[in-house]
Amino acid sequence: GQVFFHIFWVVTLIMQSRHSKFQFHYYVPSAMSNLPQQGWKVHVSAFYDNYRKVLKKVAKYCYLKRIPFKYVLSIQLRDLLGKQASRLAAGKLITIYPKDDQQFEEIVLDLYKALRNIHGPYILTDRRYRNSRCLYYRYGTIARQNRTIYSKNGVPFQDASQPTYANPTLAKDPFIADHEKKHQRPLKLFSEYEITDVYRYSNFGGTYKAIRLSDNLPVIIKEARSYLGESERLTAIKLRKHEREILQKYATTGLLPEVVDSFIESENYYLITTRVKGKTLTELKNHIYLGGVSLDQPVLIEKIKSQIVRIAQSLNHLFKVAHQHGLFLNDVSLDNFVIDRNEKITFIDAEASNTVKSPLLTQTNTPDYNDDHMLIDDLTLIEIDNKRLGYMLIDLVCSANDLLRVDPSGKQTRKVFERFCQIYNFVNLWDLVATLEGWKLANDNCTLSTVSVSEITSEIEEITTFASTQHYGIMPDHEYPRFNIVQVEDVLKNLHTRIIKRNSNLFTKVDAEDLLNVTENTIRIRSPKLQKELQTLVYFLLRRLKNNGREYYGNQHYLFTNESGNYSPYLVSSGAVLFASLSSLKHFPDKKIIRLVKEILPSFDASVVRNVSYSYGLSGIADLFLTAYEILGDQYYLHSAITKFRVIQSFKAVSPNCRWLYIDKSLQPKFGHYDDGTPGILAFYRHLLNVLQNNKIVPQERELSHEIYK
Numbered sequence: 001g002q003v004f005f006h007i008f009w010v011v012t013l014i015m016q017s018r019h020s021k022f023q024f025h026y027y028v029p030s031a032m033s034n035l036p037q038q039g040w041k042v043h044v045s046a047f048y049d050n051y052r053k054v055l056k057k058v059a060k061y062c063y064l065k066r067i068p069f070k071y072v073l074s075i076q077l078r079d080l081l082g083k084q085a086s087r088l089a090a091g092k093l094i095t096i097y098p099k100d101d102q103q104f105e106e107i108v109l110d111l112y113k114a115l116r117n118i119h120g121p122y123i124l125t126d127r128r129y130r131n132s133r134c135l136y137y138r139y140g141t142i143a144r145q146n147r148t149i150y151s152k153n154g155v156p157f158q159d160a161s162q163p164t165y166a167n168p169t170l171a172k173d174p175f176i177a178d179h180e181k182k183h184q185r186p187l188k189l190f191s192e193y194e195i196t197d198v199y200r201y202s203n204f205g206g207t208y209k210a211i212r213l214s215d216n217l218p219v220i221i222k223e224a225r226s227y228l229g230e231s232e233r234l235t236a237i238k239l240r241k242h243e244r245e246i247l248q249k250y251a252t253t254g255l256l257p258e259v260v261d262s263f264i265e266s267e268n269y270y271l272i273t274t275r276v277k278g279k280t281l282t283e284l285k286n287h288i289y290l291g292g293v294s295l296d297q298p299v300l301i302e303k304i305k306s307q308i309v310r311i312a313q314s315l316n317h318l319f320k321v322a323h324q325h326g327l328f329l330n331d332v333s334l335d336n337f338v339i340d341r342n343e344k345i346t347f348i349d350a351e352a353s354n355t356v357k358s359p360l361l362t363q364t365n366t367p368d369y370n371d372d373h374m375l376i377d378d379l380t381l382i383e384i385d386n387k388r389l390g391y392m393l394i395d396l397v398c399s400a401n402d403l404l405r406v407d408p409s410g411k412q413t414r415k416v417f418e419r420f421c422q423i424y425n426f427v428n429l430w431d432l433v434a435t436l437e438g439w440k441l442a443n444d445n446c447t448l449s450t451v452s453v454s455e456i457t458s459e460i461e462e463i464t465t466f467a468s469t470q471h472y473g474i475m476p477d478h479e480y481p482r483f484n485i486v487q488v489e490d491v492l493k494n495l496h497t498r499i500i501k502r503n504s505n506l507f508t509k510v511d512a513e514d515l516l517n518v519t520e521n522t523i524r525i526r527s528p529k530l531q532k533e534l535q536t537l538v539y540f541l542l543r544r545l546k547n548n549g550r551e552y553y554g555n556q557h558y559l560f561t562n563e564s565g566n567y568s569p570y571l572v573s574s575g576a577v578l579f580a581s582l583s584s585l586k587h588f589p590d591k592k593i594i595r596l597v598k599e600i601l602p603s604f605d606a607s608v609v610r611n612v613s614y615s616y617g618l619s620g621i622a623d624l625f626l627t628a629y630e631i632l633g634d635q636y637y638l639h640s641a642i643t644k645f646r647v648i649q650s651f652k653a654v655s656p657n658c659r660w661l662y663i664d665k666s667l668q669p670k671f672g673h674y675d676d677g678t679p680g681i682l683a684f685y686r687h688l689l690n691v692l693q694n695n696k697i698v699p700q701e702r703e704l705s706h707e708i709y710k
Contacts, residue, residue: 029066037144040104045091045120047231069096085203087163091121122227124163139171204236218275226267237269243351278340291608328381332388371410390436411654419650449639507560512576519580542596558603569604571620614680616665
């Protein structure tokens with residue numbers, strides 16, 4: 001055996017599939033004739049715990065028969081076996097390529113015997129051979145590079161484009177007799193329930209919104225597909241049945257949905273629960289996001305803070321009740337809690353939950369809710385739950401928990417959350433989260449709306465030194481690099497026409513880039529005709545913003561939506577309109593535009609957002625308000641820009657030994673470019689330094705600045 005596998009590994013070729021993110025090993029016999037472009041191929045599935053055993057059996061068979069095959073590397077098993085695995089690729093750990101139909105039949109029959117007692121996950125795109133638990137096949141591409149198969153008449157079809165078995169070319173299946181089914185009674189799933197919507201799909205099964213036909217009861221259907229999972233011990237069905245047990249055991253607590261029914265059908269398991277009315281905390285977050293509210297609206301801020309406090313207290317109470325009953329919630333996230341109109345909160349996903357005194361069935365390792373202390377420290381399950389609650393509260397109000405991805409110590413998250421609480425004077429929220437996380441008293445006690453020239457200079461020097469040390473290139477000044485446009489008038493007219501024709505609240509990245517570029521070029525050329533056309537365009541955009549306002553806690557909010565359908569204040573979307581308007585006002589004053597800018601600008605006054613890049617984050621918004629101060633002279637705009645500077649500071653790496661200084665727009669520890677990384681932050685810092693050096697009025701500390709420390 002050892003000699004065989006030594007030879008096998010030597011002749012194995014490592015190749016990267018052109019159409020796949022997965023890296024496979026291929027065994028290709030040197031004397032093998034050419035494979036067909038398309039034909040029947042065989043897939044073998046396995047779990048984590050039996051993959052090596054299965055691979056040895058299949059490899060030995062294929063090597064002795066000189067049959068080509070490929071297999072996935074062990075390091076990528078999670079990508080093909082986990083709950084979030086692609087349903088088109090899941091389970092396909094080994095692929096065997098027969099040279100013709102006769103060899104295909106031989107392979108299936110031989111491996112059916114060799115792998116009779118082997119279990120593996122279900123492969124959704126394939127047909128299972130008889131009662132095998134790991135052997136599947138499909139007619140598809142073999143040697144052909146693109147994923148297109150053709151019928152005998154030359155009709156093209158996409159190969160395996162849906163997570164269900166199909167044979168669109170009508171190729172003759174030699175095993176079709178094994179799959180002919182007798183007449184069955186109607187399925188219970190569809191005869192007793194009507195599915196009205198899909199919440200989500202996963203490799204392990206879908207979650208559906210439905211009603212029970214007998215009484216129109218709104219329900220949730222949770223599907224667990226057969227033979228799917230990470231191991232035979234931890235299958236999708238085992239997790240769903242475990243969830244049913246938890247829901248039934250803790251039914252009297254009022255914390256969880258009720259079990260309506262459960263059954264197995266077509267080898268899949270279905271758990272039916274009551275549908276909890278309300279919205280998830282993820283959905284609620286968009287409506288109570290304090291970081292996007294202007295500091296110049298103290299009444300609105302206090303109203304939102306009051307609601308956040310009530311929600312935080314309700315969540316804290318829910319966790320205490322769960323722990324008093326011996327329930328470890330485990331999978332803590334905003335998506336898994338629903339809040340109704342009366343602010344009653346329900347935990348809706350108990351699949352990974354556990355009784356405190358029982359062996360843990362599965363652990364969740366969501367990066368946004370787990371820090372190093374959960375792995376290093378000897379924490380109890382209740383302490384882990386409480387820490388995750390703390391991070392969930394941070395997620396609800398300012399998303400600083402995202403930083404756990406780049407700094408799992410939690411220090412970076414804490415630093416940004418401290419600044420958030422300081423800005424909004426959120427003492428009670430800080431106290432609750434600090435208690436849950438086991439943090440000591442905060443130690444960051446800066447003033448929010450004042451900053452010295454020397455401090456900004458120091459920040460600039462730190463970035464330039466870091467860039468020099470790491471050999472990164474940076475722009476020499478604070479001006480955003482724009483493209484020179486030869487036919488400025490044509491581009492301006494085309495942009496105007498495009499936006500008018502669209503007649504919607506959408507403002508895309510391309511729109512924003514074109515607008516900023518054409519504005520810069522118009523200012524450079526200084527043509528009265530172009531100036532008038534630019535003013536006409538920005539006035540039109542400002543009017544459209546004003547006419548598309550939405551109510552937010554009784555106040556009008558003026559923002560366009562981006563390509564993702566989100567209201568966006570960033571320079572890559574709505575912010576470009578304000579920036580272009582202010583830039584034009586600097587050279588071509590217009591009272592109508594000034595009036596609209598002043599009315600709309602508070603909608604852009606976000607102080608704490610997910611990232612601090614220029615085009616996609618806070619430094620661009622800060623630069624927008626700094627420019628507004630230069631043009632309009634309102635001292636508040638300068639205060640706002642400095643407050644945002646303080647928040648950007650809090651995103652700076654807490655460790656002096658990091659190979660990054662600020663995360664980029666994708667929350668990755670990369671230096672990035674002007675629009676998405678540290679160079680854009682540097683540009684804002686340089687602009688702020690220039691303004692303060694030439695500012696004769698010393699900014700006064702506003703009443704909105706507070707300390708959160710006793």
